[in-house]
Amino acid sequence: MRKQQVVGVVLAVALAAAFVLTGCARGEHPEPRGSASEQPGGSVGLQQTPFPAQSQPFPSQSQSQSPPPTPHAQEKSASVDQGGTSRTIPLLGHSHGTDGAEGSSSGSDAVVIVPQASVSPSLPMQVPAASPAKPGTTVEKSFRIPVLYYHSIGVQPDNNAVLDPKKLEEQMAYLAKEGYTTLTLQQFLDIWFGRMEAPPKSVLLTFDDGYADNYTYAMPILQKYKFHATMFMLPGKVGDGWYVDWEMAREMLKAGWDIQSHGMTHPYLNQLKPEQQQEEIDEAARLIKEHLGVESEVFCYPYGVFNKETLRLLMERGYKAAFTIEQGFTEKTQNPLQMKRLFVGGKDSLATFIQKLTKGG
Ligand SMILES: [Zn+2]
Helix, strand or coil, rough: CHHHHHHHHHHEEEEEEEHHHHHHHHCCCCCCCCCCCCCCCHHHHHHHHCCCCCCCCCCCCCCCCCCCCCCCEEEEEEEEECCEEEEEEEEEECCCCCCCCCCCCCCCEEEECCCCCCCCCCCCCCCCCCCCCCCCCCCCCCCCHHHHHHHCCEEEECCCCEHHHHHHHHHHHHHHHHHCCCCHHHHHHHHHHHCCCCCCCCCEEEEEECCHHHHHHHHHHHHCCCCCEEEEEHHHHCCCCCEEEEEHHHHHCCCCEEEECCCCCCCHHHHHHHHHHHHHHHHHHHHHHHHHCCCCEEEEEEEEEHHHHHHHHHHCCCCCEEEEEEEEEEEEECCCCCEEEEEECCCCHHHHHHHHHHHCC
16 A cells, blocks of 8 residues: 555656646747747647647738838849849848848847757657658658758849859759759658658758749749749738739649748838737738648748747747748757758859858858
């Protein structure tokens, strides 16, 4: 009897400990406080939370209006050769210098991306029962995947944010020759969450902003190699001519592209009020679902900036990952809502491209 009592006490203590641990893991402290290096709840909560977009339709309040102007929202222009005539395309403030940063945060509450943000070892990645790892495969404990990001594809030699289609072709040919696997977004997430091993040479190709020239130039080039890519589009820009329209987006989906959200209008999210951020995130997701039938599960921060409110909104909505513009390989040790990428500049030589691809910068 005495032994049973001891066992009972041990069990009770263990259950209490488990309760506390899982409570933390589920993000019962939804608003990360304190320093910017705090984690937004870890990946466990993300993985366990189904995406609730449909159950939480965004209230239709003044979505059609432009967001209030922000002091840093000035757009840069670039001349793009389209069919022999030089036109000016409004590039979204991508002040790409040598590091390819989309811009820098000047908001006082901006979250500073902390390199090598580590996932707490007490919160191991959990694989949902519905998606078990394949029999016979072992879950990678670490990996490094280059996630390349592009913007406009066109001819504008002086603008580092615009990549000549010939260079894109050259880069894709290199990837094909070297036997790279261009991941779908689902494959990327499966690798990230331990449901699949990364192919030896994996790369995720991403295109920010949803420029129409991605449809015109990038899609045919990638199709030639049967490559996949992900485009982060701005539903609020659809219809102005410089960006893909829904019909183009649907064609890109058919051609093997994934399409996810870059927000509605490309603001500096960290400078918006919480309700404005919510509108940017939710309305973009609603329109992408409505027009493309695609759930928004992966986000790309405009200008790479965000704050704790942005993280809270994405966590609440079950986003599985979000990309910054911090340079480097995407690694298992990074927070899934603060993933690094590698900028491919218009001025990059093939050697520079290979350097970034293989060395992470
Ligand atoms: Zn952008």
